[in-house]
Amino acid sequence: MRFLKRTGCAMAGVVLYVGSTLVMADVVVVVATASPVKALASNQVADIFLGKANRFPSGAQAVPVDQPEGSVTRDEFYAKFTGKSAAQLKAHWSKIIFTGRGQPPETVSNSAEVKKHIAENPNTIGYIEAREVDGSVRVVPADPQ
Amino acid sequence: MTPRLNRLALAVMTLYAGAVDADDSTPPMFSLSSFGTVGIVHSSEKNADFTSSIYKPNGAGHTRNWDADVDSLVGAQLTANFTSQLSAVVQVISEQRYDDSYRPGLEWANFKYQFTPDFSVRVGRTVQPAFLFSDSRKVGYTLPWVRPPGEVYSMVPVTSTDGMDLSYRLHFGDLTNTVQGNYGQSDPRLPHNTGKSLAKDSWGVSNLTEYGALTTRVTYQQTRLTVESFNPLFDSFRAFGEEGNAIADRYDSKGKRFEFVGVGAIYDPGKWFAMGEWGYFDSHSIIGTLSAWYLSAGYRMDAFTPYVTYARSRTLSETSSAGLTTSTLPPDLAGAATGLNGALNTILASSSSQQTLSVGVRWDFTKNMDAKLQYDHTRLGSSASGPLINLQPGFEPGGTFSLLSLAVDFVF
Numbered sequence: 001m002r003f004l005k006r007t008g009c010a011m012a013g014v015v016l017y018v019g020s021t022l023v024m025a026d027v028v029v030v031v032a033t034a035s036p037v038k039a040l041a042s043n044q045v046a047d048i049f050l051g052k053a054n055r056f057p058s059g060a061q062a063v064p065v066d067q068p069e070g071s072v073t074r075d076e077f078y079a080k081f082t083g084k085s086a087a088q089l090k091a092h093w094s095k096i097i098f099t100g101r102g103q104p105p106e107t108v109s110n111s112a113e114v115k116k117h118i119a120e121n122p123n124t125i126g127y128i129e130a131r132e133v134d135g136s137v138r139v140v141p142a143d144p145q
Numbered sequence: 146m147t148p149r150l151n152r153l154a155l156a157v158m159t160l161y162a163g164a165v166d167a168d169d170s171t172p173p174m175f176s177l178s179s180f181g182t183v184g185i186v187h188s189s190e191k192n193a194d195f196t197s198s199i200y201k202p203n204g205a206g207h208t209r210n211w212d213a214d215v216d217s218l219v220g221a222q223l224t225a226n227f228t229s230q231l232s233a234v235v236q237v238i239s240e241q242r243y244d245d246s247y248r249p250g251l252e253w254a255n256f257k258y259q260f261t262p263d264f265s266v267r268v269g270r271t272v273q274p275a276f277l278f279s280d281s282r283k284v285g286y287t288l289p290w291v292r293p294p295g296e297v298y299s300m301v302p303v304t305s306t307d308g309m310d311l312s313y314r315l316h317f318g319d320l321t322n323t324v325q326g327n328y329g330q331s332d333p334r335l336p337h338n339t340g341k342s343l344a345k346d347s348w349g350v351s352n353l354t355e356y357g358a359l360t361t362r363v364t365y366q367q368t369r370l371t372v373e374s375f376n377p378l379f380d381s382f383r384a385f386g387e388e389g390n391a392i393a394d395r396y397d398s399k400g401k402r403f404e405f406v407g408v409g410a411i412y413d414p415g416k417w418f419a420m421g422e423w424g425y426f427d428s429h430s431i432i433g434t435l436s437a438w439y440l441s442a443g444y445r446m447d448a449f450t451p452y453v454t455y456a457r458s459r460t461l462s463e464t465s466s467a468g469l470t471t472s473t474l475p476p477d478l479a480g481a482a483t484g485l486n487g488a489l490n491t492i493l494a495s496s497s498s499q500q501t502l503s504v505g506v507r508w509d510f511t512k513n514m515d516a517k518l519q520y521d522h523t524r525l526g527s528s529a530s531g532p533l534i535n536l537q538p539g540f541e542p543g544g545t546f547s548l549l550s551l552a553v554d555f556v557f
Contacts, residue, residue, distance in 0.1 A: 043319055043357055052321050052355060054262045061262075069512070083358075083415030087448070087509035094556045095287045097178050099272055099280040100224055100234030100257060 027077045030137040032122040039141045046082040051102045064105035065126045077127045182285035184216030184552030192540035193533035202336030214241035243336040263314040275301035277409040285554035291519040294439040296458040306331045323353040340373030358414040370403040398430035417444045433462040454503040460496040498526025514555045521548040
C-alpha cells in the first residue's frame, strides 16, 4: 500500500514536471544576429537580468531589456531562469534601488519592441515567445535550471 | 494614534508633491522611488514600552496599547544619473524620531562614481554596513519579516554614516564576490535629552559572495564610540580618586574602540528560504561584550509566505561590579558612592540577554504591496530588560513578553 502510494506520488511528480516543462518552454533568450554570444547557462542569463553581472562571459557589455510588469512572457521568463515570482523580483530590485546600487533593466512594451531594441543595439539581450522569433534576432540556447 | 497617522499621511503627500514620472525608454536623468510601512504593534508587557530602535522615545505596551510608531515609516528616494559614470542618490525617511516627531531625516545623500562596471566609490551619507539586510533594513517590502530580528540588528542600531565607501566586484565563473570598504562617522541623537551617540573614525570591510541561490556575507567594523549619556556617571566616579578612575577607565565610553564582526548566509532557491546571521561586538566599555544569532526559514505558497525565526543574544562580559569600596569612606561620601555603585550595576544588569521565537506570514496581496502578521514571544535573561524602555514601577526584569504585529509594506 505504502509502495503504491509512493509510486503514485512519483508518477504525479513526473507528470507535473513534464507538464510544467511544456508550459514553460515558450520563452527564449534572444540577442542580435551579429552578437558573438553563442550560448549561455541559465544562471548567466539570471545574473544579467538580476543586475549581478553587466557583461557576457566573453567580457562584452550586456544590456538587458525587460518586458512589461504583469506580462505573461516576463513572468514565465523569470520563473524559468531565476526561480523568482513577480513579487520576489520586485523585492529583489527594491533592495538594490533603495541603496542607489542600481536600477532594473529598461522595460519596453512588447516583444516587437524587444526585437527593435536588439536590432538598434547589438549589446542588448532580451526574451520573447519562441513563436515571435524572426530573422532580426538570434535565439541563444540557455539551459533552464 | 490618529494624529500620528495623519502626520504620516501628510508626510507621504509632501514627498509625493513634485514627483516626476520617469518612465522613458532611455535611462532617465532622474527617477523617484518611494517605500513605506504602516504597522501596528500590541505588547503584553504593560509596564514598559517595546520599541524597534534605541532612537525611539516610546512604543507599544505602557505608552500605547496598540502602537503605530514601532514600524511605521515612509521614505522617498531621488536618483540622478548625470553621466553613465556619475550618479547621486538622496533618500529621505519620515519615522518616529528621538523627539517623538516625524520630521523627515536625511538617510542617504551621496554621489557615486562608477570607475568601471565593477568598481565604484560613493562619497556622502551612505549605509552603515553590518548585516545581510543593512542596505534595506528600513524597506519592509524587502524583508521577509515585519522587522529584522532585534537580538542581532540592535547590535549596530545606526543605519547611515557620513563618509565614503568603495565597492569592488569580482566574477569567478558562476560566483560573484563583492568587497566593500567603508570609512565615516555618525552622531545620531538619543531620546529623552540624553545626548548623542558619537561614532568617529569608523571603518570596516565587508565581503559579499553570491553563488546561485546562496548569498553569504562577512563584515568587520570598528569605531570610536562615545555615548554621551554615560559621561556624567563616570565623571562622578572620577571624583573618587584612584579607585574611581580605575572604574571609569574600565567602563566609560569616551572614544572607546567598538568592534563588530558579523557573518550571515541566505539560501533562497525560490520556493523556500533559510537564513541565519551571527554577530559579536566588544565595546571595551559599559556597553559590554555581546554575541547574538538568529535562524529563519520560510516557505512560499503562491502569495503567502509563512515563516519562523528563532533569535538569541547573550552578554559575555560581566553583568555586575563591586564598584567603589564604601567602608573606608566618610559617611556622606559613602552614601554618594553607594548611589554610583547602584547606577553602575543597574546598567550592567540590564545588558541584553534574551531569546525570541517568532512566527508570521507575509501575504503579497497585490503588486508592490504586502501585508504581514507576526507573533513574537521573548524571554529575557535574569535582570535584563532587553528592548524594553520607559520601565514603570511595576516592571519586573527577566520575565517574558509577547508582541502581535500587523504591517502593510509598499514600494512605488
